[in-house]
Amino acid sequence: MGFFAGCLILYVVGGPRVMGGDIPAWQAVLPLLVLCTATVFRSALPLAALAVGTLTVTVEMVAGGGMGPVLVYTDLLYAAALYGAPWLCRVLQIGTVAATLAATVALVLIGDRSEGVTTGIVIAVLLISPVWTAVVIRNHKERADAERERAAQIDRLAELDRKTVLQTERTRMARELHDLVANHLSAIAIHSSAVLSLTEAQREKDGAAEEDPVLRALSVIRENSVQGLAEMRRMVVLLRSERGVSDDWDRPQLNALGALVDQARPAADAAGLTLHAELPEKFPEVSSVIEVTAYRIVQEALTNVLKHAAAGRVRIHCEAGDEQLTLSVDSPLARPDGRPRQRPVDRLTAGAGAGLAGMSERAALVGGSFDAGPDHTAPGRWRVRAVLPLAQNP
CATH class of the missing domain: 3.30.565.10 (Histidine kinase-like ATPase, C-terminal domain)
Structure with missing residues:
Protein backbone atom coordinates (compact mmCIF):
# COMPACT_ATOMS: atom_id res chain seq x y z
CA MET A 1 0.00 0.00 0.00
CA GLY A 2 2.96 2.31 0.50
CA PHE A 3 3.95 1.73 -3.13
CA PHE A 4 0.39 2.58 -4.21
CA ALA A 5 0.47 5.80 -2.20
CA GLY A 6 3.81 6.77 -3.77
CA CYS A 7 2.54 6.16 -7.31
CA LEU A 8 -0.59 8.15 -6.56
CA ILE A 9 1.51 11.09 -5.38
CA LEU A 10 3.62 10.92 -8.55
CA TYR A 11 0.52 11.04 -10.71
CA VAL A 12 -1.03 13.94 -8.78
CA VAL A 13 2.09 16.11 -8.94
CA GLY A 14 2.15 15.84 -12.71
CA GLY A 15 3.56 12.53 -13.65
CA PRO A 16 1.15 10.98 -16.12
CA ARG A 17 4.10 10.13 -18.32
CA VAL A 18 5.82 8.43 -15.39
CA MET A 19 2.69 6.41 -14.69
CA GLY A 20 2.27 5.18 -18.22
CA GLY A 21 1.74 8.00 -20.66
CA ASP A 22 -1.26 10.13 -21.37
CA ILE A 23 -3.97 7.91 -19.85
CA PRO A 24 -7.01 8.64 -17.68
CA ALA A 25 -6.41 8.93 -13.96
CA TRP A 26 -8.62 5.98 -13.02
CA GLN A 27 -6.83 3.73 -15.50
CA ALA A 28 -3.48 4.51 -13.90
CA VAL A 29 -4.67 4.21 -10.30
CA LEU A 30 -7.09 1.27 -10.47
CA PRO A 31 -4.55 -1.45 -11.44
CA LEU A 32 -2.23 -0.29 -8.68
CA LEU A 33 -5.06 -0.39 -6.18
CA VAL A 34 -5.95 -3.96 -7.17
CA LEU A 35 -2.34 -5.16 -7.10
CA CYS A 36 -1.53 -3.48 -3.78
CA THR A 37 -4.68 -5.00 -2.27
CA ALA A 38 -3.55 -8.42 -3.50
CA THR A 39 -0.19 -7.98 -1.77
CA VAL A 40 -1.99 -7.82 1.57
CA PHE A 41 -2.96 -11.50 1.08
CA ARG A 42 0.29 -12.65 -0.56
CA SER A 43 1.40 -14.79 2.40
CA ALA A 44 -2.01 -16.15 3.45
CA LEU A 45 -3.37 -16.76 -0.08
CA PRO A 46 -0.33 -16.75 -2.39
CA LEU A 47 -2.02 -18.53 -5.31
CA ALA A 48 -5.11 -16.29 -5.30
CA ALA A 49 -3.00 -13.15 -4.98
CA LEU A 50 -0.78 -14.28 -7.87
CA ALA A 51 -3.80 -15.05 -10.07
CA VAL A 52 -5.31 -11.62 -9.44
CA GLY A 53 -1.95 -9.97 -10.07
CA THR A 54 -1.32 -11.90 -13.30
CA LEU A 55 -4.75 -11.01 -14.69
CA THR A 56 -4.38 -7.35 -13.71
CA VAL A 57 -0.90 -6.97 -15.22
CA THR A 58 -1.96 -8.71 -18.43
CA VAL A 59 -4.90 -6.34 -18.90
CA GLU A 60 -2.70 -3.37 -18.01
CA MET A 61 -0.01 -4.35 -20.52
CA VAL A 62 -2.56 -4.85 -23.31
CA ALA A 63 -4.04 -1.42 -22.51
CA GLY A 64 -0.59 0.15 -22.72
CA GLY A 65 0.01 0.79 -19.01
CA GLY A 66 3.25 1.79 -17.33
CA MET A 67 5.83 0.01 -15.17
CA GLY A 68 4.17 0.67 -11.80
CA PRO A 69 1.91 -2.38 -11.81
CA VAL A 70 4.76 -4.58 -13.04
CA LEU A 71 6.93 -3.62 -10.06
CA VAL A 72 4.14 -4.56 -7.64
CA TYR A 73 3.64 -7.81 -9.54
CA THR A 74 7.26 -8.83 -8.85
CA ASP A 75 6.46 -8.86 -5.14
CA LEU A 76 3.51 -11.18 -5.80
CA LEU A 77 5.80 -13.53 -7.74
CA TYR A 78 8.30 -13.53 -4.86
CA ALA A 79 5.58 -14.24 -2.26
CA ALA A 80 4.00 -17.02 -4.34
CA ALA A 81 7.34 -18.80 -4.73
CA LEU A 82 8.17 -18.39 -1.03
CA TYR A 83 4.84 -19.08 0.69
CA GLY A 84 3.03 -21.17 -1.94
CA ALA A 85 2.80 -24.92 -2.24
CA PRO A 86 5.87 -26.79 -3.52
CA TRP A 87 4.18 -27.48 -6.87
CA LEU A 88 3.46 -23.75 -7.32
CA CYS A 89 7.10 -22.93 -6.64
CA ARG A 90 8.24 -25.44 -9.28
CA VAL A 91 5.71 -24.10 -11.83
CA LEU A 92 6.95 -20.54 -11.27
CA GLN A 93 10.59 -21.55 -11.71
CA ILE A 94 9.86 -23.18 -15.06
CA GLY A 95 7.16 -20.73 -16.15
CA THR A 96 9.13 -17.53 -15.61
CA VAL A 97 12.15 -18.89 -17.48
CA ALA A 98 9.96 -20.13 -20.34
CA ALA A 99 8.03 -16.85 -20.54
CA THR A 100 11.25 -14.82 -20.55
CA LEU A 101 12.80 -16.92 -23.32
CA ALA A 102 9.61 -16.85 -25.39
CA ALA A 103 9.24 -13.08 -25.07
CA THR A 104 12.91 -12.48 -25.88
CA VAL A 105 12.82 -14.68 -28.99
CA ALA A 106 9.60 -13.06 -30.19
CA LEU A 107 10.98 -9.56 -29.74
CA VAL A 108 14.21 -10.44 -31.56
CA LEU A 109 12.33 -11.99 -34.47
CA ILE A 110 9.77 -9.24 -34.99
CA GLY A 111 11.89 -6.24 -34.08
CA ASP A 112 15.38 -4.94 -33.56
CA ARG A 113 17.74 -7.60 -32.25
CA SER A 114 19.61 -5.45 -29.72
CA GLU A 115 16.42 -3.91 -28.43
CA GLY A 116 14.86 -7.35 -28.14
CA VAL A 117 17.82 -8.66 -26.12
CA THR A 118 17.75 -5.63 -23.84
CA THR A 119 14.03 -6.02 -23.27
CA GLY A 120 14.56 -9.74 -22.59
CA ILE A 121 17.10 -8.89 -19.89
CA VAL A 122 14.64 -6.48 -18.29
CA ILE A 123 11.92 -9.15 -18.36
CA ALA A 124 14.33 -11.66 -16.78
CA VAL A 125 15.11 -9.21 -13.99
CA LEU A 126 11.42 -8.58 -13.38
CA LEU A 127 10.21 -12.20 -13.59
CA ILE A 128 13.09 -14.62 -12.90
CA SER A 129 15.04 -12.80 -10.19
CA PRO A 130 12.18 -12.51 -7.62
CA VAL A 131 11.19 -16.15 -8.13
CA TRP A 132 14.69 -17.55 -7.81
CA THR A 133 15.47 -15.30 -4.86
CA ALA A 134 12.42 -16.76 -3.12
CA VAL A 135 13.58 -20.28 -4.08
CA VAL A 136 16.96 -19.71 -2.41
CA ILE A 137 15.32 -18.39 0.77
CA ARG A 138 12.75 -21.21 0.72
CA ASN A 139 15.43 -23.89 0.38
CA HIS A 140 17.39 -22.37 3.25
CA LYS A 141 14.27 -22.30 5.42
CA GLU A 142 13.41 -25.90 4.55
CA ARG A 143 16.94 -27.04 5.40
CA ALA A 144 16.75 -25.21 8.72
CA ASP A 145 13.39 -26.83 9.48
CA ALA A 146 14.80 -30.23 8.52
CA GLU A 147 17.78 -29.73 10.84
CA ARG A 148 15.50 -28.74 13.70
CA GLU A 149 13.33 -31.79 13.11
CA ARG A 150 16.42 -33.99 12.94
CA ALA A 151 17.72 -32.54 16.20
CA ALA A 152 14.33 -33.10 17.83
CA GLN A 153 14.29 -36.68 16.52
CA ILE A 154 17.78 -37.28 17.92
CA ASP A 155 16.64 -35.91 21.29
CA ARG A 156 13.61 -38.20 21.26
CA LEU A 157 15.75 -41.22 20.40
CA ALA A 158 18.26 -40.31 23.11
CA GLU A 159 15.45 -39.98 25.64
CA LEU A 160 14.04 -43.32 24.53
CA ASP A 161 17.47 -44.95 24.91
CA ARG A 162 17.87 -43.39 28.34
CA LYS A 163 14.48 -44.68 29.45
CA THR A 164 15.27 -48.12 28.05
CA VAL A 165 18.59 -48.28 29.91
CA LEU A 166 16.93 -46.99 33.07
CA GLN A 167 14.13 -49.54 32.83
CA THR A 168 16.64 -52.34 32.23
CA GLU A 169 18.65 -51.29 35.28
CA ARG A 170 15.53 -51.02 37.41
CA THR A 171 14.43 -54.49 36.29
CA ARG A 172 17.85 -55.87 37.21
CA MET A 173 17.69 -54.19 40.63
CA ALA A 174 14.18 -55.56 41.19
CA ARG A 175 15.33 -59.06 40.31
CA GLU A 176 18.31 -58.83 42.67
CA LEU A 177 16.16 -57.45 45.48
CA HIS A 178 13.64 -60.22 44.99
CA ASP A 179 16.20 -63.02 44.66
CA LEU A 180 18.56 -61.93 47.44
CA VAL A 181 17.14 -59.57 50.05
CA ALA A 182 13.51 -60.69 49.88
CA ASN A 183 14.49 -64.35 50.24
CA HIS A 184 16.55 -63.59 53.35
CA LEU A 185 13.69 -61.60 54.89
CA SER A 186 11.31 -64.44 54.12
CA ALA A 187 13.65 -66.91 55.80
CA ILE A 188 13.91 -64.69 58.90
CA ALA A 189 10.13 -64.34 59.12
CA ILE A 190 9.53 -68.07 58.64
CA HIS A 191 12.16 -69.21 61.14
CA SER A 192 11.16 -66.68 63.79
CA SER A 193 7.50 -67.70 63.40
CA ALA A 194 8.48 -71.36 63.71
CA VAL A 195 10.52 -70.73 66.87
CA LEU A 196 7.68 -68.72 68.39
CA SER A 197 5.18 -71.46 67.59
CA LEU A 198 7.36 -74.18 69.10
CA THR A 199 8.17 -72.09 72.17
CA GLU A 200 4.52 -71.15 72.68
CA ALA A 201 3.53 -74.82 72.54
CA GLN A 202 6.28 -75.72 75.03
CA ARG A 203 5.20 -72.93 77.40
CA GLU A 204 1.61 -74.12 77.32
CA LYS A 205 2.79 -77.67 78.01
CA ASP A 206 4.99 -76.58 80.92
CA GLY A 207 2.42 -74.11 82.22
CA ALA A 208 4.83 -71.16 82.25
CA ALA A 209 3.10 -67.84 82.87
CA GLU A 210 5.91 -65.31 82.64
CA GLU A 211 6.75 -63.82 79.28
CA ASP A 212 10.29 -64.54 78.20
CA PRO A 213 12.33 -61.51 76.98
CA VAL A 214 13.71 -63.73 74.25
CA LEU A 215 10.18 -64.35 73.00
CA ARG A 216 9.50 -60.62 72.96
CA ALA A 217 12.65 -60.10 70.92
CA LEU A 218 11.62 -62.85 68.53
CA SER A 219 8.19 -61.24 68.14
CA VAL A 220 9.82 -57.93 67.25
CA ILE A 221 12.09 -59.70 64.75
CA ARG A 222 9.14 -61.43 63.13
CA GLU A 223 7.04 -58.26 62.91
CA ASN A 224 9.87 -56.22 61.44
CA SER A 225 10.85 -58.92 58.96
CA VAL A 226 7.26 -59.30 57.76
CA GLN A 227 6.89 -55.54 57.37
CA GLY A 228 10.27 -55.28 55.66
CA LEU A 229 9.27 -58.07 53.29
CA ALA A 230 6.05 -56.23 52.40
CA GLU A 231 7.96 -53.01 51.73
CA MET A 232 10.53 -54.92 49.69
CA ARG A 233 7.81 -56.46 47.54
CA ARG A 234 6.25 -53.05 47.02
CA MET A 235 9.63 -51.69 45.97
CA VAL A 236 10.11 -54.58 43.53
CA VAL A 237 6.72 -53.87 41.95
CA LEU A 238 7.60 -50.20 41.72
CA LEU A 239 10.95 -50.87 40.07
CA ARG A 240 9.37 -53.20 37.53
CA SER A 241 6.65 -50.70 36.71
CA GLU A 242 7.16 -48.66 33.55
CA ARG A 243 5.81 -45.48 35.09
CA GLY A 244 8.37 -45.51 37.89
CA VAL A 245 7.95 -43.35 40.98
CA SER A 246 4.92 -41.10 40.66
CA ASP A 247 3.25 -38.57 42.90
CA ASP A 248 0.48 -41.01 43.83
CA TRP A 249 2.93 -43.56 45.23
CA ASP A 250 2.50 -44.25 48.94
CA ARG A 251 5.49 -42.21 50.08
Whole structure:
Protein backbone atom coordinates (compact mmCIF):
# COMPACT_ATOMS: atom_id res chain seq x y z
CA MET A 1 0.00 0.00 0.00
CA GLY A 2 2.96 2.31 0.50
CA PHE A 3 3.95 1.73 -3.13
CA PHE A 4 0.39 2.58 -4.21
CA ALA A 5 0.47 5.80 -2.20
CA GLY A 6 3.81 6.77 -3.77
CA CYS A 7 2.54 6.16 -7.31
CA LEU A 8 -0.59 8.15 -6.56
CA ILE A 9 1.51 11.09 -5.38
CA LEU A 10 3.62 10.92 -8.55
CA TYR A 11 0.52 11.04 -10.71
CA VAL A 12 -1.03 13.94 -8.78
CA VAL A 13 2.09 16.11 -8.94
CA GLY A 14 2.15 15.84 -12.71
CA GLY A 15 3.56 12.53 -13.65
CA PRO A 16 1.15 10.98 -16.12
CA ARG A 17 4.10 10.13 -18.32
CA VAL A 18 5.82 8.43 -15.39
CA MET A 19 2.69 6.41 -14.69
CA GLY A 20 2.27 5.18 -18.22
CA GLY A 21 1.74 8.00 -20.66
CA ASP A 22 -1.26 10.13 -21.37
CA ILE A 23 -3.97 7.91 -19.85
CA PRO A 24 -7.01 8.64 -17.68
CA ALA A 25 -6.41 8.93 -13.96
CA TRP A 26 -8.62 5.98 -13.02
CA GLN A 27 -6.83 3.73 -15.50
CA ALA A 28 -3.48 4.51 -13.90
CA VAL A 29 -4.67 4.21 -10.30
CA LEU A 30 -7.09 1.27 -10.47
CA PRO A 31 -4.55 -1.45 -11.44
CA LEU A 32 -2.23 -0.29 -8.68
CA LEU A 33 -5.06 -0.39 -6.18
CA VAL A 34 -5.95 -3.96 -7.17
CA LEU A 35 -2.34 -5.16 -7.10
CA CYS A 36 -1.53 -3.48 -3.78
CA THR A 37 -4.68 -5.00 -2.27
CA ALA A 38 -3.55 -8.42 -3.50
CA THR A 39 -0.19 -7.98 -1.77
CA VAL A 40 -1.99 -7.82 1.57
CA PHE A 41 -2.96 -11.50 1.08
CA ARG A 42 0.29 -12.65 -0.56
CA SER A 43 1.40 -14.79 2.40
CA ALA A 44 -2.01 -16.15 3.45
CA LEU A 45 -3.37 -16.76 -0.08
CA PRO A 46 -0.33 -16.75 -2.39
CA LEU A 47 -2.02 -18.53 -5.31
CA ALA A 48 -5.11 -16.29 -5.30
CA ALA A 49 -3.00 -13.15 -4.98
CA LEU A 50 -0.78 -14.28 -7.87
CA ALA A 51 -3.80 -15.05 -10.07
CA VAL A 52 -5.31 -11.62 -9.44
CA GLY A 53 -1.95 -9.97 -10.07
CA THR A 54 -1.32 -11.90 -13.30
CA LEU A 55 -4.75 -11.01 -14.69
CA THR A 56 -4.38 -7.35 -13.71
CA VAL A 57 -0.90 -6.97 -15.22
CA THR A 58 -1.96 -8.71 -18.43
CA VAL A 59 -4.90 -6.34 -18.90
CA GLU A 60 -2.70 -3.37 -18.01
CA MET A 61 -0.01 -4.35 -20.52
CA VAL A 62 -2.56 -4.85 -23.31
CA ALA A 63 -4.04 -1.42 -22.51
CA GLY A 64 -0.59 0.15 -22.72
CA GLY A 65 0.01 0.79 -19.01
CA GLY A 66 3.25 1.79 -17.33
CA MET A 67 5.83 0.01 -15.17
CA GLY A 68 4.17 0.67 -11.80
CA PRO A 69 1.91 -2.38 -11.81
CA VAL A 70 4.76 -4.58 -13.04
CA LEU A 71 6.93 -3.62 -10.06
CA VAL A 72 4.14 -4.56 -7.64
CA TYR A 73 3.64 -7.81 -9.54
CA THR A 74 7.26 -8.83 -8.85
CA ASP A 75 6.46 -8.86 -5.14
CA LEU A 76 3.51 -11.18 -5.80
CA LEU A 77 5.80 -13.53 -7.74
CA TYR A 78 8.30 -13.53 -4.86
CA ALA A 79 5.58 -14.24 -2.26
CA ALA A 80 4.00 -17.02 -4.34
CA ALA A 81 7.34 -18.80 -4.73
CA LEU A 82 8.17 -18.39 -1.03
CA TYR A 83 4.84 -19.08 0.69
CA GLY A 84 3.03 -21.17 -1.94
CA ALA A 85 2.80 -24.92 -2.24
CA PRO A 86 5.87 -26.79 -3.52
CA TRP A 87 4.18 -27.48 -6.87
CA LEU A 88 3.46 -23.75 -7.32
CA CYS A 89 7.10 -22.93 -6.64
CA ARG A 90 8.24 -25.44 -9.28
CA VAL A 91 5.71 -24.10 -11.83
CA LEU A 92 6.95 -20.54 -11.27
CA GLN A 93 10.59 -21.55 -11.71
CA ILE A 94 9.86 -23.18 -15.06
CA GLY A 95 7.16 -20.73 -16.15
CA THR A 96 9.13 -17.53 -15.61
CA VAL A 97 12.15 -18.89 -17.48
CA ALA A 98 9.96 -20.13 -20.34
CA ALA A 99 8.03 -16.85 -20.54
CA THR A 100 11.25 -14.82 -20.55
CA LEU A 101 12.80 -16.92 -23.32
CA ALA A 102 9.61 -16.85 -25.39
CA ALA A 103 9.24 -13.08 -25.07
CA THR A 104 12.91 -12.48 -25.88
CA VAL A 105 12.82 -14.68 -28.99
CA ALA A 106 9.60 -13.06 -30.19
CA LEU A 107 10.98 -9.56 -29.74
CA VAL A 108 14.21 -10.44 -31.56
CA LEU A 109 12.33 -11.99 -34.47
CA ILE A 110 9.77 -9.24 -34.99
CA GLY A 111 11.89 -6.24 -34.08
CA ASP A 112 15.38 -4.94 -33.56
CA ARG A 113 17.74 -7.60 -32.25
CA SER A 114 19.61 -5.45 -29.72
CA GLU A 115 16.42 -3.91 -28.43
CA GLY A 116 14.86 -7.35 -28.14
CA VAL A 117 17.82 -8.66 -26.12
CA THR A 118 17.75 -5.63 -23.84
CA THR A 119 14.03 -6.02 -23.27
CA GLY A 120 14.56 -9.74 -22.59
CA ILE A 121 17.10 -8.89 -19.89
CA VAL A 122 14.64 -6.48 -18.29
CA ILE A 123 11.92 -9.15 -18.36
CA ALA A 124 14.33 -11.66 -16.78
CA VAL A 125 15.11 -9.21 -13.99
CA LEU A 126 11.42 -8.58 -13.38
CA LEU A 127 10.21 -12.20 -13.59
CA ILE A 128 13.09 -14.62 -12.90
CA SER A 129 15.04 -12.80 -10.19
CA PRO A 130 12.18 -12.51 -7.62
CA VAL A 131 11.19 -16.15 -8.13
CA TRP A 132 14.69 -17.55 -7.81
CA THR A 133 15.47 -15.30 -4.86
CA ALA A 134 12.42 -16.76 -3.12
CA VAL A 135 13.58 -20.28 -4.08
CA VAL A 136 16.96 -19.71 -2.41
CA ILE A 137 15.32 -18.39 0.77
CA ARG A 138 12.75 -21.21 0.72
CA ASN A 139 15.43 -23.89 0.38
CA HIS A 140 17.39 -22.37 3.25
CA LYS A 141 14.27 -22.30 5.42
CA GLU A 142 13.41 -25.90 4.55
CA ARG A 143 16.94 -27.04 5.40
CA ALA A 144 16.75 -25.21 8.72
CA ASP A 145 13.39 -26.83 9.48
CA ALA A 146 14.80 -30.23 8.52
CA GLU A 147 17.78 -29.73 10.84
CA ARG A 148 15.50 -28.74 13.70
CA GLU A 149 13.33 -31.79 13.11
CA ARG A 150 16.42 -33.99 12.94
CA ALA A 151 17.72 -32.54 16.20
CA ALA A 152 14.33 -33.10 17.83
CA GLN A 153 14.29 -36.68 16.52
CA ILE A 154 17.78 -37.28 17.92
CA ASP A 155 16.64 -35.91 21.29
CA ARG A 156 13.61 -38.20 21.26
CA LEU A 157 15.75 -41.22 20.40
CA ALA A 158 18.26 -40.31 23.11
CA GLU A 159 15.45 -39.98 25.64
CA LEU A 160 14.04 -43.32 24.53
CA ASP A 161 17.47 -44.95 24.91
CA ARG A 162 17.87 -43.39 28.34
CA LYS A 163 14.48 -44.68 29.45
CA THR A 164 15.27 -48.12 28.05
CA VAL A 165 18.59 -48.28 29.91
CA LEU A 166 16.93 -46.99 33.07
CA GLN A 167 14.13 -49.54 32.83
CA THR A 168 16.64 -52.34 32.23
CA GLU A 169 18.65 -51.29 35.28
CA ARG A 170 15.53 -51.02 37.41
CA THR A 171 14.43 -54.49 36.29
CA ARG A 172 17.85 -55.87 37.21
CA MET A 173 17.69 -54.19 40.63
CA ALA A 174 14.18 -55.56 41.19
CA ARG A 175 15.33 -59.06 40.31
CA GLU A 176 18.31 -58.83 42.67
CA LEU A 177 16.16 -57.45 45.48
CA HIS A 178 13.64 -60.22 44.99
CA ASP A 179 16.20 -63.02 44.66
CA LEU A 180 18.56 -61.93 47.44
CA VAL A 181 17.14 -59.57 50.05
CA ALA A 182 13.51 -60.69 49.88
CA ASN A 183 14.49 -64.35 50.24
CA HIS A 184 16.55 -63.59 53.35
CA LEU A 185 13.69 -61.60 54.89
CA SER A 186 11.31 -64.44 54.12
CA ALA A 187 13.65 -66.91 55.80
CA ILE A 188 13.91 -64.69 58.90
CA ALA A 189 10.13 -64.34 59.12
CA ILE A 190 9.53 -68.07 58.64
CA HIS A 191 12.16 -69.21 61.14
CA SER A 192 11.16 -66.68 63.79
CA SER A 193 7.50 -67.70 63.40
CA ALA A 194 8.48 -71.36 63.71
CA VAL A 195 10.52 -70.73 66.87
CA LEU A 196 7.68 -68.72 68.39
CA SER A 197 5.18 -71.46 67.59
CA LEU A 198 7.36 -74.18 69.10
CA THR A 199 8.17 -72.09 72.17
CA GLU A 200 4.52 -71.15 72.68
CA ALA A 201 3.53 -74.82 72.54
CA GLN A 202 6.28 -75.72 75.03
CA ARG A 203 5.20 -72.93 77.40
CA GLU A 204 1.61 -74.12 77.32
CA LYS A 205 2.79 -77.67 78.01
CA ASP A 206 4.99 -76.58 80.92
CA GLY A 207 2.42 -74.11 82.22
CA ALA A 208 4.83 -71.16 82.25
CA ALA A 209 3.10 -67.84 82.87
CA GLU A 210 5.91 -65.31 82.64
CA GLU A 211 6.75 -63.82 79.28
CA ASP A 212 10.29 -64.54 78.20
CA PRO A 213 12.33 -61.51 76.98
CA VAL A 214 13.71 -63.73 74.25
CA LEU A 215 10.18 -64.35 73.00
CA ARG A 216 9.50 -60.62 72.96
CA ALA A 217 12.65 -60.10 70.92
CA LEU A 218 11.62 -62.85 68.53
CA SER A 219 8.19 -61.24 68.14
CA VAL A 220 9.82 -57.93 67.25
CA ILE A 221 12.09 -59.70 64.75
CA ARG A 222 9.14 -61.43 63.13
CA GLU A 223 7.04 -58.26 62.91
CA ASN A 224 9.87 -56.22 61.44
CA SER A 225 10.85 -58.92 58.96
CA VAL A 226 7.26 -59.30 57.76
CA GLN A 227 6.89 -55.54 57.37
CA GLY A 228 10.27 -55.28 55.66
CA LEU A 229 9.27 -58.07 53.29
CA ALA A 230 6.05 -56.23 52.40
CA GLU A 231 7.96 -53.01 51.73
CA MET A 232 10.53 -54.92 49.69
CA ARG A 233 7.81 -56.46 47.54
CA ARG A 234 6.25 -53.05 47.02
CA MET A 235 9.63 -51.69 45.97
CA VAL A 236 10.11 -54.58 43.53
CA VAL A 237 6.72 -53.87 41.95
CA LEU A 238 7.60 -50.20 41.72
CA LEU A 239 10.95 -50.87 40.07
CA ARG A 240 9.37 -53.20 37.53
CA SER A 241 6.65 -50.70 36.71
CA GLU A 242 7.16 -48.66 33.55
CA ARG A 243 5.81 -45.48 35.09
CA GLY A 244 8.37 -45.51 37.89
CA VAL A 245 7.95 -43.35 40.98
CA SER A 246 4.92 -41.10 40.66
CA ASP A 247 3.25 -38.57 42.90
CA ASP A 248 0.48 -41.01 43.83
CA TRP A 249 2.93 -43.56 45.23
CA ASP A 250 2.50 -44.25 48.94
CA ARG A 251 5.49 -42.21 50.08
CA PRO A 252 6.31 -41.42 53.74
CA GLN A 253 4.43 -38.43 55.15
CA LEU A 254 4.82 -36.21 58.19
CA ASN A 255 1.45 -37.34 59.50
CA ALA A 256 2.87 -40.87 59.70
CA LEU A 257 5.56 -39.93 62.26
CA GLY A 258 3.24 -40.90 65.10
CA ALA A 259 2.68 -44.32 63.55
CA LEU A 260 6.44 -44.64 63.09
CA VAL A 261 7.02 -44.04 66.80
CA ASP A 262 4.28 -46.53 67.72
CA GLN A 263 5.87 -49.08 65.42
CA ALA A 264 9.17 -48.72 67.28
CA ARG A 265 7.64 -49.06 70.77
CA PRO A 266 7.77 -52.89 71.02
CA ALA A 267 11.48 -52.93 70.21
CA ALA A 268 12.05 -49.96 72.54
CA ASP A 269 10.25 -51.69 75.41
CA ALA A 270 12.41 -54.76 74.89
CA ALA A 271 15.52 -52.55 75.11
CA GLY A 272 14.33 -50.71 78.21
CA LEU A 273 13.57 -47.49 76.35
CA THR A 274 10.53 -45.26 76.84
CA LEU A 275 9.55 -43.31 73.75
CA HIS A 276 7.97 -39.90 74.27
CA ALA A 277 6.80 -38.13 71.10
CA GLU A 278 6.07 -34.40 70.92
CA LEU A 279 4.45 -33.91 67.52
CA PRO A 280 2.15 -31.16 66.22
CA GLU A 281 -1.53 -32.02 66.00
CA LYS A 282 -1.52 -30.86 62.39
CA PHE A 283 1.48 -30.50 60.14
CA PRO A 284 1.64 -27.65 57.59
CA GLU A 285 1.45 -28.26 53.86
CA VAL A 286 5.01 -28.95 52.71
CA SER A 287 6.60 -30.41 49.61
CA SER A 288 6.90 -34.16 49.16
CA VAL A 289 10.69 -33.82 49.25
CA ILE A 290 10.59 -32.29 52.74
CA GLU A 291 8.10 -34.92 53.93
CA VAL A 292 10.25 -37.82 52.79
CA THR A 293 13.43 -36.20 54.17
CA ALA A 294 11.91 -35.53 57.60
CA TYR A 295 10.39 -39.01 57.84
CA ARG A 296 13.62 -40.77 56.88
CA ILE A 297 15.71 -38.71 59.32
CA VAL A 298 13.42 -39.57 62.23
CA GLN A 299 13.28 -43.20 61.11
CA GLU A 300 17.08 -43.49 60.96
CA ALA A 301 17.49 -41.67 64.28
CA LEU A 302 15.07 -44.08 65.97
CA THR A 303 16.91 -47.02 64.42
CA ASN A 304 20.19 -45.78 65.89
CA VAL A 305 18.50 -45.25 69.26
CA LEU A 306 17.22 -48.84 69.30
CA LYS A 307 20.69 -50.12 68.37
CA HIS A 308 22.93 -48.05 70.61
CA ALA A 309 21.11 -46.02 73.28
CA ALA A 310 21.19 -46.93 76.96
CA ALA A 311 17.95 -47.72 78.77
CA GLY A 312 15.91 -44.66 79.63
CA ARG A 313 13.64 -42.00 78.18
CA VAL A 314 13.81 -41.08 74.48
CA ARG A 315 12.30 -37.77 73.37
CA ILE A 316 11.16 -37.29 69.77
CA HIS A 317 10.36 -33.63 69.14
CA CYS A 318 9.02 -31.99 65.98
CA GLU A 319 8.23 -28.29 65.64
CA ALA A 320 6.89 -26.65 62.49
CA GLY A 321 7.46 -22.91 62.13
CA ASP A 322 6.59 -20.49 59.37
CA GLU A 323 9.82 -21.05 57.46
CA GLN A 324 11.44 -24.20 58.83
CA LEU A 325 10.78 -27.62 60.33
CA THR A 326 12.85 -28.63 63.37
CA LEU A 327 13.35 -32.29 64.26
CA SER A 328 15.22 -33.68 67.26
CA VAL A 329 15.68 -37.09 68.87
CA ASP A 330 17.29 -37.17 72.35
CA SER A 331 18.37 -40.47 73.89
CA PRO A 332 20.39 -41.65 76.92
CA LEU A 333 24.12 -41.83 76.40
CA ALA A 334 25.22 -43.16 79.83
CA ARG A 335 24.66 -46.64 81.29
CA PRO A 336 22.37 -47.06 84.30
CA ASP A 337 25.34 -47.87 86.55
CA GLY A 338 26.94 -44.51 85.71
CA ARG A 339 29.67 -45.83 83.44
CA PRO A 340 29.89 -43.78 80.22
CA ARG A 341 28.46 -45.60 77.26
CA GLN A 342 30.58 -45.82 74.15
CA ARG A 343 29.35 -43.44 71.44
CA PRO A 344 27.35 -45.07 68.66
CA VAL A 345 29.85 -44.02 66.01
CA ASP A 346 32.74 -45.50 67.96
CA ARG A 347 30.92 -48.73 68.77
CA LEU A 348 29.47 -49.55 65.36
CA THR A 349 31.01 -47.37 62.68
CA ALA A 350 29.57 -49.35 59.76
CA GLY A 351 26.03 -49.00 61.04
CA ALA A 352 25.66 -45.72 62.86
CA GLY A 353 28.25 -43.83 60.90
CA ALA A 354 26.50 -44.57 57.63
CA GLY A 355 23.19 -43.59 59.21
CA LEU A 356 24.51 -40.24 60.44
CA ALA A 357 26.12 -39.56 57.07
CA GLY A 358 22.88 -40.42 55.29
CA MET A 359 20.83 -38.12 57.53
CA SER A 360 23.29 -35.28 57.05
CA GLU A 361 23.24 -35.76 53.28
CA ARG A 362 19.44 -35.81 53.17
CA ALA A 363 19.24 -32.54 55.10
CA ALA A 364 21.90 -30.88 52.94
CA LEU A 365 20.14 -31.88 49.72
CA VAL A 366 17.06 -29.83 50.65
CA GLY A 367 19.07 -26.88 51.98
CA GLY A 368 18.78 -27.80 55.66
CA SER A 369 21.23 -28.40 58.50
CA PHE A 370 22.03 -31.47 60.60
CA ASP A 371 24.09 -32.16 63.71
CA ALA A 372 24.48 -35.15 66.02
CA GLY A 373 26.48 -35.56 69.20
CA PRO A 374 26.39 -35.33 73.00
CA ASP A 375 23.87 -32.82 74.31
CA HIS A 376 25.92 -30.28 76.29
CA THR A 377 22.80 -28.89 77.95
CA ALA A 378 21.89 -32.33 79.32
CA PRO A 379 24.95 -34.44 80.27
CA GLY A 380 24.68 -38.13 79.51
CA ARG A 381 22.39 -37.72 76.54
CA TRP A 382 22.88 -38.01 72.78
CA ARG A 383 21.06 -35.60 70.52
CA VAL A 384 20.20 -35.73 66.81
CA ARG A 385 18.83 -32.48 65.38
CA ALA A 386 17.82 -31.44 61.86
CA VAL A 387 16.40 -28.15 60.57
CA LEU A 388 14.68 -28.29 57.18
CA PRO A 389 13.39 -25.30 55.19
CA LEU A 390 9.72 -25.30 54.27
CA ALA A 391 10.20 -23.13 51.16
CA GLN A 392 10.52 -26.03 48.75
CA ASN A 393 8.69 -26.57 45.45
CA PRO A 394 6.22 -29.43 45.71
